[in-house]
Amino acid sequence: MDEDTRREIILDHYNNPIHKKVPNNKEEYEFVNTNNSSCIDNLDIYIKIKDNIIKDIYFDGEACAISTSSCSIMIHNLIGKTIKEAKEYINNFQNMLDELPYNEEVLNEALAYNNIYKQNNRKHCAYLPYEGILKILNNYQS
Amino acid sequence: MNQSDFPMLKKDIIYFDNAATTLKPKQVLDKMNDYYENYSANAHRGDYDISFKTDQEYELAREKVRKFINAREVEEIIFTSGTTESLNMVANGFFKKYLEENDEILITMSEHASNVLPWFHLQNTNGCLVKFIPLDANHYVTLENVKKAVTPRTKLIALAGITNVLGDERPIKEITEFAHAHNIFVVMDGAQSVPHKKTDVCDLDVDFLAFSGHKMCGPTGIGVLYGKKQLLEELDPINMGGGMNESFDDPQNLYFKDLPHRLEAGTPNIAGAIGLGQAIDYLQSIxxxxxxxxxxxxxxxxxxxxxxxxxxxxxxxxxxxxxxxxxxxxxxxxxxxxxxxxxxxxxxxxxxxxxxxxxxxxxxxxxxxxxxxxxxxxxxxxxxxxxxxxxxxxxxxx
The missing domain is CATH 3.90.1150.10 (Aspartate Aminotransferase, domain 1)
Structure with missing residues (x-):
């Protein structure tokens, strides 16, 4: 992926993030707040899981371009996945950030962060939404 | 000015975060290295030459601080780890026992966490109340608004001299004059003001002043608590241990040293204090x-x-x-x-x-x-x- 494409994807999701609002029936959703202690990113994530499948995710809050776009892309990629598939996807994403072997195919637009490791202070921004959603997925009892 | 004294500025950076911490001139680094390389010993011993020298330099640094803020006596200068520790010492060592339930502390919405949380914590532990001085349209503190906020239960006003986000300077001298006429103590958070302008505690007449070394070209981990001597005498040490006791046999018989050492338990930040002393020399040379x-x-x-x-x-x-x-x-x-x-x-x-x-x-x-x-x-x-x-x-x- 070239630099222009990366930038285009990130800015597109930053300027027009998907599902960036508190969901209408928020009582049907599990909620987690995720924030970055070393900076000011602060996201609320709402997730609806049924029969082990992620049915819906919303988010809200204030965060930088990297965190916001990463959350939007994550939501796009995770809706419809089973918990197991979601964890595999997240694992792949984390491996990419940590410069470990990973499966490019499943990540699609999230590949825009494949060279974020070069900016150490932004790596956590990209991972922040995943950190939040993992807290819910790890605690989920089917 | 003086850019060539700062090794960090040779790294091709533009450093605009001086309210967080400042860069250190070579003179301060050399002075600290000199301690570590040439007379590295503990303070308050003096049984051998280098220890005597350490003690002298450490106490000389205290004298430099005293002169810098124009305190009356050197015993009024306590070395701490920084503004945060200084303010917590005042809150927990002095005001905790002085304030009673429903006594009021006045602060503002634009204080740094270090001048908010110690007072919030005090409210939670002894039932005093933290109230806010209303700020004017520019978010400044005016003497008029202080007067309006004071009640017969107000016992303390704790304010930054200059705030760390808006950079507004408070009329501390006038506030203190009014406060003292109403038997109210004044604590000044000098973290953002002491490094940038002449501070005269006699003229301001504040009861306590806290500031940090690292925001004024000194090292991290060193700061100052100034207090009027008769008030510091009443300030209970939070830390007990070496260097602050005179003698002890059993829990009923504890005898502590006089000021300032009573409030500096443990091996002090010797290099830090000496470095701060040098930073003061440096600032004053400009x-x-x-x-x-x-x-x-x-x-x-x-x-x-x-x-x-x-x-x-x-x-x-x-x-x-x-x-x-x-x-x-x-x-x-x-x-x-x-x-x-x-x-x-x-x-x-x-x-x-x-x-x-x-x-x-x-x-x-x-x-x-x-x-x-x-x-x-x-x-x-x-x-x-x-x-x-x-x-x-x-x-x-x-």
Missing amino acids: GMDKINEYEKSLRKYAIDKLIKIPYLDILNIEADGAIISFNVNDIFSQDVAYYLNKYNICVRAGNHCAKILKNEVGIKNSLRISFYFYNTKSEIDDFIELIKNKEKMKVEMI
Whole structure:
């Protein structure tokens, strides 16, 4: 992926993030707040899981371009996945950030962060939404 | 001025985060190294030559602090780890026993966390009440508003001399005069003011003053608590241990040393104190008035350029301190900071530890640039060139 494409994807999701609002029936959703202690990113994530499948995710809050776009892309990629598939996807994403072997195919637009490791202070921004959603997925009892 | 004294400035950076911490001149680093390399021993011993020298240098640093803030006696200078520890010592060692239930402490919404949380904690532990002095339209403290906020139960006013986000200077002397006429104590958080302008505790007449070494060219981990001697005599030590006791046999018979050592338990930050002493020498060799005047000219230079940029929202067009806080419309402050970082310009994004300020100004996060005497107009020009180009910023912020 070239630099222009990366930038285009990130800015597109930053300027027009998907599902960036508190969901209408928020009582049907599990909620987690995720924030970055070393900076000011602060996201609320709402997730609806049924029969082990992620049915819906919303988010809200204030965060930088990297965190916001990463959350939007994550939501796009995770809706419809089973918990197991979601964890595999997240694992792949984390491996990419940590410069470990990973499966490019499943990540699609999230590949825009494949060279974020070069900016150490932004790596956590990209991972922040995943950190939040993992807290819910790890605690989920089917 | 004096840029060549600062090794960090040889690294091709523009450092505009001086309200967070300042860079250190070679003179301070050399002085600390000299201690570690040539007379590294513990203080308050003196049984051998280098230990005697250590003790002398440590106490000489205290005397330098005393002179710097014009305290009456050297016993009024307590070395701490910084402003935070100093304020916590005052809150827990003095006001905890002095304040009674429903006694009132006055602070403002624009204080740093270090001048909020110790008082909030005190409210939670002994039932006193933290109240807020209303700020005026510019978010400044006026003597009139202090008068309005004071009640017969007010026992303490705790204020920053200069605030760390808006950079406004408070009329501390006038407030103290009014406070003392009503039997109210005044605690001054000098973290953002002492490094930038002449501070005279006799003239201000504050009861306690706290400040940090690292914000005034000194090392991290050293700071000062000044208190009027008769009040420090009443301040209970929070830390018990070596260096602060005279003798002890059993829990009923504890005898502590006199001031200032009673409040400095444990091996002190010797290198830090000596380094702070050298930092004071360094600042005074330039002159505090000259530093203050120069910073004001830098601020004016920057503000005159910033106000011409239409998409900036400046929180403090007027301010005494060398701090400018602003936002770029439609761009998250942190993204602007990352963009500037690509050009080696260090600025701070966030709430700057003033987490209740958002309720006052209605803005949660901002960018903050803060100057010191080693900053230059040419650095400001470089910064302005980058800020002036919003399209470039949008492309390069990620």
